[in-house]
Structure formats: structure tokens, C-alpha cells
Amino acid sequence: MKSRYLKAKNRAEKSSIVDEIVKVVGYNRKYVLQVLNGLVRPSGNNRTRKRKMQYLEAAPVIQTVWRALDYPCAERLHPVLLETADKLAKHGYVTLTPLIRSQLSQISRTTLGRRLSKWLSEKPAGKTTRSSKSFSRLRSEIPLQTYDWDEQRPGALEIDLVEHNGGSSLGQFAYTLSVVDIVTGYSRRRAILGRGQQVVFQALQYILDAWPMKPWGIHSDNGSEFMNNHLRRYCKDRGFTFTRSRPYRKNDNAHVEQKNRQYVREVVGYERYDTPQDVE
Incomplete structure (x- = not known):
């Protein structure tokens, strides 16, 4: 059919060939033309x-x-597989035949990983799994909403973290915690090293203790540095409304994002700061 198509003398003849292919084979017309x-x-x-x-x-x-x-991953198991098997065979836990030894030395790390993924580990679920479930449950208890666009009561705060990593997220580096009142426009910032929950909470508490008017609401994104029991308990004890933004919607935190640009990026820039001296 391709030979006939290339020999066709006019557009109508080519179109009829395409129609015939589409009718017989059932392919998409654009795909037929491409082929x-x-x-x-x-x-x-x-x-x-x-x-x-x-x-x-x-x-x-x-x-x-x-x-x-103790059920290591394939990357850790592969280099010591044959060596450990020899030690277990020496004490009678396994039997190594020439064929088995050959297979242990020849199996690739990728193939070993596929085998391990199909076997069930008897090891109990680790801390990471429990932490993920705990974080999801905590986040679900924090309302997903924004302040009213015509809010008139001062004390409605938006909070956010700004990274100072110089383009690389490896290792520990400095952040700026930014807080803004969406009604008055008043804002404060504080530099911290790392974004651990306790460090972020202490910096926020430091800023709020010096806030000129009484806050009544705190609104953040969905980062784990804010979605934690420290901040949740703090807001509950002081009668603050604690809310969070929709995932991947920066406009839900538009006021603090604007201050981040004006008072952090345009002043500090985008360089990397990762020492206590940099933070000071």
C-alpha cells in the first residue's frame, strides 16, 4: 500500500488509498499518513x-x-550474596552445589531486585510507614480553605518558608520563615538553619510573640514543617484558626508569596547559605 501511495499521481488517488487502509485495518487516519x-x-x-x-x-x-x-535491598544484598551464602553453608544452614554457586555469582543486581520484590518480608513496618500515615491523618484534620477575599479583621496570617539552597536541595541549608498579615500588610521574617518542625515552630513563636496585633488565624501550605502537632497544639491553645492551602496552588498563599519576592529574593537573592554564620 505504501508503494501504491508513493506512485499516486494526485491527491484524490492518495486519499482513496488512505480511506481503504483505514477501512480494512482500522488505524487512525493520522497514523496511516505518518506511516x-x-x-x-x-x-x-x-x-x-x-x-x-x-x-x-x-x-x-x-x-x-x-x-x-534482615531483608536488605538488592543494592546492599548483591555485593555480599555469595560471601554470606558461603558462611551460612559452612555452618550448615544452606547447601551450595556448583550450579547454585554459579547462579549466585552470575545473578545481576536488577534481576535480584525483581526477585526480592515478589517475596514477602517478615520484617514489621518501619517508622517511615507509620509516620506517613500519621502525617496524612494530621493533615486531614486541618481544614482546606483560604481567607475571604474581603477580610477586614487584622490578625489573619499567612506563613511560608523560602529556601536558600543555591539550586541544590542536597544537604542542610538555610530558610527564611515569612509571616504576613493579609489585612494590614504587616510582615516579619526570621532566618533558620534547616526546616525541622521544632526549629520552624520556635521561629514562628518568636515572631508571633512580638506581633503588634493579636493574631486569630494562621494559614500555611501543606509542608510537613507546618503540618505537625507543635503548631496544631499551639493554635488550639490560643484559639487560632489553623487552615492550609490546596496542594500546588500558590495563589492560596498569594500575600506571603508576594512578600517573599519583595523582601527575601530581591534582598537576599538565590545564593546558597548553609552555615550558622550565614543564618546570623
Whole structure:
């Protein structure tokens, strides 16, 4: 059909060839034109090749070594797999045949990772899982809303952190905690090193203790530095309304974002600051 299409003398003849292909094969018309003009290769029958499972004889030994080392990931297990198997065989925990030893030395890290992903670990869920569930539950208890556009009561605060990482998020670096009253426009900032919950909370408490009017509301983004029990308990004890923005909607925190530009970026810039002296 491609040969006929290239030999066609006019547009009407080419169009009829395309119509015939679309009718018989059922392909999209644009795709047919791309194939006939050599822009893409035609798709064939993508049959999945069935491969015989490899390293079956060594699988029980790999599982024993994995369990003995407290279920490490493939990246940590692979370099010591054969060495540990030899030690276990010496004490009678596994039996190593020439075939099994050969498979243990030949298995790649990628293949080992695929095997481990299919085996269930007996290790209990770690702190990370519990922390993630706890964080999600805490965040769900904080209302998702913004201040009214015509709010007239001073004390409605927006808070945010500005990074000073110089373009790299590796390691620890300084942040600026920025607080603004959306009604009066009054704002304060404080530099901190890192964004640990306790550090951020102490800096916020320092700013609010010197605030010229009584706050009644605190609005933040969804960062873990704000979604924590320190700030939640602080707001509850003082009768503050604690709310959060919609994810990935910077306009929900528009007032503090504007102050970040005006009083942080235009003054401090985008360099990296990562020492206590920089923070001071």
C-alpha cells in the first residue's frame, strides 16, 4: 500500500488509498499518513516473549541469605550474596552445589531486585510507614480553605518558608520563615538553619510573640514543617484558626508569596547559605 501511495499521481488517488487502509485495518487516519510518509515505523504484533525463569535453584538460598541479613535491598544484598551464602553453608544452614554457586555469582543486581520484590518480608513496618500515615491523618484534620477575599479583621496570617539552597536541595541549608498579615500588610521574617518542625515552630513563636496585633488565624501550605502537632497544639491553645492551602496552588498563599519576592529574593537573592554564620 505504501508503494501504491508513493506512485499516486494526485491527491484524490492518495486519499482513496488512505480511506481503504483505514477501512480494512482500522488505524487512525493520522497514523496511516505518518506511516505512508515514512515518519513512523508501522506497529507490528507486539507479542510478549515468554522466557524461562532463571536462577530457580538458587532462589531458596537467596531467600535464606536475605532473611539472615534482615531483608536488605538488592543494592546492599548483591555485593555480599555469595560471601554470606558461603558462611551460612559452612555452618550448615544452606547447601551450595556448583550450579547454585554459579547462579549466585552470575545473578545481576536488577534481576535480584525483581526477585526480592515478589517475596514477602517478615520484617514489621518501619517508622517511615507509620509516620506517613500519621502525617496524612494530621493533615486531614486541618481544614482546606483560604481567607475571604474581603477580610477586614487584622490578625489573619499567612506563613511560608523560602529556601536558600543555591539550586541544590542536597544537604542542610538555610530558610527564611515569612509571616504576613493579609489585612494590614504587616510582615516579619526570621532566618533558620534547616526546616525541622521544632526549629520552624520556635521561629514562628518568636515572631508571633512580638506581633503588634493579636493574631486569630494562621494559614500555611501543606509542608510537613507546618503540618505537625507543635503548631496544631499551639493554635488550639490560643484559639487560632489553623487552615492550609490546596496542594500546588500558590495563589492560596498569594500575600506571603508576594512578600517573599519583595523582601527575601530581591534582598537576599538565590545564593546558597548553609552555615550558622550565614543564618546570623
